[in-house]
Amino acid sequence: MIEALRKKYRNCQFQSIIVGKWRSPSGSTHAEPVFLYEVEAQLPEDMSGCLYLIGAGVWTEFHCTLAKQRGGVAIDVGSDFDLLAGVSSRPVHERISGSLINNLKITSD
Numbered sequence: 001m002i003e004a005l006r007k008k009y010r011n012c013q014f015q016s017i018i019v020g021k022w023r024s025p026s027g028s029t030h031a032e033p034v035f036l037y038e039v040e041a042q043l044p045e046d047m048s049g050c051l052y053l054i055g056a057g058v059w060t061e062f063h064c065t066l067a068k069q070r071g072g073v074a075i076d077v078g079s080d081f082d083l084l085a086g087v088s089s090r091p092v093h094e095r096i097s098g099s100l101i102n103n104l105k106i107t108s109d
Helices: 002-008 033-044 057-069 079-083 091-095 098-104
Strands: 051-054 073-076
Touching: 051 057, 057 073, 057 098, 079 098
Parallel strands: 051 073
Antiparallel strands: none
């Protein structure tokens, strides 16, 4: 999605934040979701002027709060990332006409 956004909005800067997994390579789980701290470490301390597009499920509130604390604006786009890719992934998407989903799509096949 990041490359599609860069192509469509050439005058904007986009940065993708790599999100880890809750499980370690050995398969054991951590007592807490340490990947949230890893994401936090990748963000600038001053996010003023930044729009943070989030598709993080249950972790969205954490990310939105962090962006706000650092002066940024966060929007939970959730499964809208799927729609931007032209994919209907949720039951509610079935209520959206196929032509509208095609109009929303920003990726190329």
